[in-house]
Amino acid sequence: MSFSERMLKIDRRIIFLLIGLCTLLPLLYPVGLPIKISPEVRGVYDHMESLPPRSVFLLSIDFDPASKPELHPQAIALLRHAFRKDLRVVAMTLWVSGTGMAEQLVSQVAQEAGKENGKDYVFLGWSPGGSAVIINMGQDLYTAFPSDYGGRATKGLPVLDGVHSLKDVTYAISLGAGVPGVEAWYVFGKDKYKFELGGGCTGVMAPGLYPLLRSGQINGLIGGLRGAAEYESLIGQKGRAVAGMDAQSATHMAIIVLVVICNLFYFTLRRQGGLQSPGLS
Missing domain, CATH: 3.40.50.620 (HUPs)
Structure with a gap:
């Protein structure tokens, strides 16, 4: 099994853990990302x-x-x-x-x-x-x-x-x-x-x-x-609201990165002709 196939079949609990960490860590340790004032x-x-x-x-x-x-x-x-x-x-x-x-x-x-x-x-x-x-x-x-x-x-x-x-x-x-x-x-x-x-x-x-x-x-x-x-x-x-926005931004970024990476692996396997079952297991 190729690396791309292994990544596409990764245990979804790992993804849940990653999203959880992206949410929790900014709440505990706020970064204070720039916020545009409306x-x-x-x-x-x-x-x-x-x-x-x-x-x-x-x-x-x-x-x-x-x-x-x-x-x-x-x-x-x-x-x-x-x-x-x-x-x-x-x-x-x-x-x-x-x-x-x-x-x-x-x-x-x-x-x-x-x-x-x-x-x-x-x-x-x-x-x-x-x-x-x-x-x-x-x-x-x-x-x-x-x-x-x-x-x-x-x-x-x-x-x-x-x-x-x-x-x-x-x-x-x-x-x-x-x-x-x-x-x-x-x-x-x-x-x-x-x-x-x-x-x-x-x-x-x-x-x-x-x-x-x-x-x-x-x-x-x-x-x-x-x-x-x-x-x-x-x-x-800066308090809970800024920390909450940091957590929201980190989570959104993690989701975007996961979507991009999974699509790269998917199209890589498709070109190689080795795709058996698309999507995560």
């Missing part, structure tokens, strides 16, 4: 950069653990940027199933940045009503959230000084994995109360939100893991 992600970053210190930044973490691989890195990157800019962070969620996860990630990044709960940030938690919560916040923030996630009264918190409703929010971003999400924040929030709005979403949802972006209804959009990796690169703190 205009839509740049729009969010530039607006965040333009905000003066102590501006009110509202982050609505509208997803649950099912969408964590794509949206969790986006939330971490945005919070790191906000705390670095010394913004007052007001975090919340419209998804009850994501409340615990949202509180954990906000506390984690705040602790990392040395920020104080109640003074530099607050996590309001979840309130029943879905999109109606946005309307309530637009009328009176303290009616929608009389207390924060920890049970403290929201009135009198230093982080909310001068904040009475959504009209007092400088910039809001919804990281949405469905409904309610970015569209709800535009329809029931920005369109009525006139605050600036950005968005983040899973990769599969991004095409459906581009009309809002092109019309200027949102000023930026972070789409999927790729968008999170772009934002990590912009703030100079």
Whole structure:
């Protein structure tokens, strides 16, 4: 049996192992491959950069653990940027199933940045009503959230000084994995109360939100893991998203190389007339 025949009949478990290594190693040891920054992600970053210190930044973490691989890195990157800019962070969620996860990630990044709960940030938690919560916040923030996630009264918190409703929010971003999400924040929030709005979403949802972006209804959009990796690169703190893109690129490259090599072996055997059964065993 020739070398080409042996390679075409290679045990497919070896290929599975190779693909597994190409995925795992970049996650453990990120390379940090160059990432081109898209205009839509740049729009969010530039607006965040333009905000003066102590501006009110509202982050609505509208997803649950099912969408964590794509949206969790986006939330971490945005919070790191906000705390670095010394913004007052007001975090919340419209998804009850994501409340615990949202509180954990906000506390984690705040602790990392040395920020104080109640003074530099607050996590309001979840309130029943879905999109109606946005309307309530637009009328009176303290009616929608009389207390924060920890049970403290929201009135009198230093982080909310001068904040009475959504009209007092400088910039809001919804990281949405469905409904309610970015569209709800535009329809029931920005369109009525006139605050600036950005968005983040899973990769599969991004095409459906581009009309809002092109019309200027949102000023930026972070789409999927790729968008999170772009934002990590912009703030100079590469994390899970960049590692995930490294793993994706390495896996794609391995598949391309395997396809090319197998075709070379196949056509080599065909010219030699020794091909018995095409394809892998």
